[in-house]
Amino acid sequence: MENEIATSAGVTPRTPTAEQIRRAPKVLLHDHLDGGLRPQTIVELAADCGYRDLPTTDPVKLGEWFREAADSGSLERYLETFAHTCAVMQTREALVRVAADCAEDLAADGVVYAEIRYAPEQHLEAGLSLEEVVEAVNDGFRQGEERAREAGHRIRVRALLTAMRHAARSLEIAELANAYRDRGVAGFDIAGAEAGHPPTRHLDAFEYLKRENNHFTIHAGEAFGLPSIWQALQWCGADRLGHGVRIIDDIGTAGDGSVQLGRLAAYVRDRRIPLEMCPTSNLQTGAADSYAEHPIGLLRRLHFRVTVNTDNRLMSGTSMSREFEHLIGAFGYTLDDMQWFTVNAMKSAFLPFDERLAMINDVIKPGYAELKAEWLFGGSLV
Numbered sequence: 001m002e003n004e005i006a007t008s009a010g011v012t013p014r015t016p017t018a019e020q021i022r023r024a025p026k027v028l029l030h031d032h033l034d035g036g037l038r039p040q041t042i043v044e045l046a047a048d049c050g051y052r053d054l055p056t057t058d059p060v061k062l063g064e065w066f067r068e069a070a071d072s073g074s075l076e077r078y079l080e081t082f083a084h085t086c087a088v089m090q091t092r093e094a095l096v097r098v099a100a101d102c103a104e105d106l107a108a109d110g111v112v113y114a115e116i117r118y119a120p121e122q123h124l125e126a127g128l129s130l131e132e133v134v135e136a137v138n139d140g141f142r143q144g145e146e147r148a149r150e151a152g153h154r155i156r157v158r159a160l161l162t163a164m165r166h167a168a169r170s171l172e173i174a175e176l177a178n179a180y181r182d183r184g185v186a187g188f189d190i191a192g193a194e195a196g197h198p199p200t201r202h203l204d205a206f207e208y209l210k211r212e213n214n215h216f217t218i219h220a221g222e223a224f225g226l227p228s229i230w231q232a233l234q235w236c237g238a239d240r241l242g243h244g245v246r247i248i249d250d251i252g253t254a255g256d257g258s259v260q261l262g263r264l265a266a267y268v269r270d271r272r273i274p275l276e277m278c279p280t281s282n283l284q285t286g287a288a289d290s291y292a293e294h295p296i297g298l299l300r301r302l303h304f305r306v307t308v309n310t311d312n313r314l315m316s317g318t319s320m321s322r323e324f325e326h327l328i329g330a331f332g333y334t335l336d337d338m339q340w341f342t343v344n345a346m347k348s349a350f351l352p353f354d355e356r357l358a359m360i361n362d363v364i365k366p367g368y369a370e371l372k373a374e375w376l377f378g379g380s381l382v
């Protein structure tokens with residue numbers, strides 16, 4: 001064993017333990033606020049606001065219900081479950097609480113930077129204005145950051161404002177994102193059922209954001225294939241792709257194992273377009289068949305700008321640590337791979353360049369260096 005370590009170029013890579021995975025600094029770019037509530041919080045908020053349509057008021061059973069209902073193989077069915085979470089997120093108090101829980105839960109899981117998205121237009125039923133929604137969520141994130149700090153965790157959270165692709169409010173939401181860009185909102189997104197709702201329907205919103213030098217990502221290449229990715233990049237000008245898994249359809253593998261990139265896949269790799277991949281969510285919606293077969297394995301080998309994300313922690317019963325555990329199980333990833341994914345994500349964040357660089361050099365790399373050195377001090381003398 002000692003020889004093996006001494007003769008290898010560096011240190012023999014070890015499989016990270018669950019505890020190391022949790023403590024490793026992680027960066028999350030794709031997580032929905034209304035897809036990450038604690039089941040207990042849903043039950044309490046439903047009681048507060050008189051919402052009676054929850055499938056059960058037992059928090060454990062409710063968590064299971066969300067995971068099972070979302071595990072249908074269809075994005076449309078997956079999205080139906082959000083009716084229950086959005087129903088209890090209609091007041092300022094509820095939004096503050098959900099956002100604070102979110103920041104606190106992510107920090108406890110070792111996330112140091114997160115961009116959390118939600119659709120303000122889905123939180124107006126009890127009379128809040130779009131601005132009041134954004135301010136409530138921002139206040140919740142600040143409270144959650146503070147609670148995390150008190151518990152010894154450091155996290156920074158920014159919001160992304162989502163417009164629903166089947167609706168017609170995208171320009172208004174883009175303007176809202178722009179109005180709050182120096183006040184907690186880092187960018188814009190469109191989400192919802194992909195088939196039949198091409199991103200080009202929202203060109204005015206994207207063109208407005210480009211004129212304002214603002215940032216946006218687009219859910220594309222999840223339930224629908226290459227045309228959706230192509231439109232998101234070449235018509236809309238997306239900075240990043242939400243999911244983007246179907247880019248695999250433009251990559252051919254020959255019998256001898258050699259790989260051929262089509263024009264679109266080559267463009268995505270050449271231009272370092274960040275792919276916000278969410279493995280568990282993709283398994284549930286049928287975008288991939290198993291962790292081992294998830295395109296992330298090949299895309300990582302081919303050096304695409306891949307990032308690892310949760311999408312919806314409640315519906316997918318996941319966390320950043322769990323996503324990495326699954327990938328480590330499927331592909332044998334090490335702490336070096338985790339660091340690579342994390343640096344990719346930080347490089348792709350919608351934060352100013354100097355802040356991204358400082359997060360990479362002063363938070364992420366030292367965090368991984370510390371974890372990677374643990375074997376030197378913890379083990380026995382074999």
Ligand SMILES: O=c1[nH]cnc2c1ncn2[C@H]1C[C@H](O)[C@@H](CO)O1
Nearest residue numbers: 032034082117118119162191192219
């Ligand atoms: O994976 C997804 N694809 C498309 N839309 C999604 C996904 N996850 C959540 N959404 C939708 C449902 C939410 O209500 C909305 C805003 O967060 O975004």
Ligand SMILES: [Zn+2]
Nearest residue numbers: 191219242311
């Ligand atoms: Zn999503």
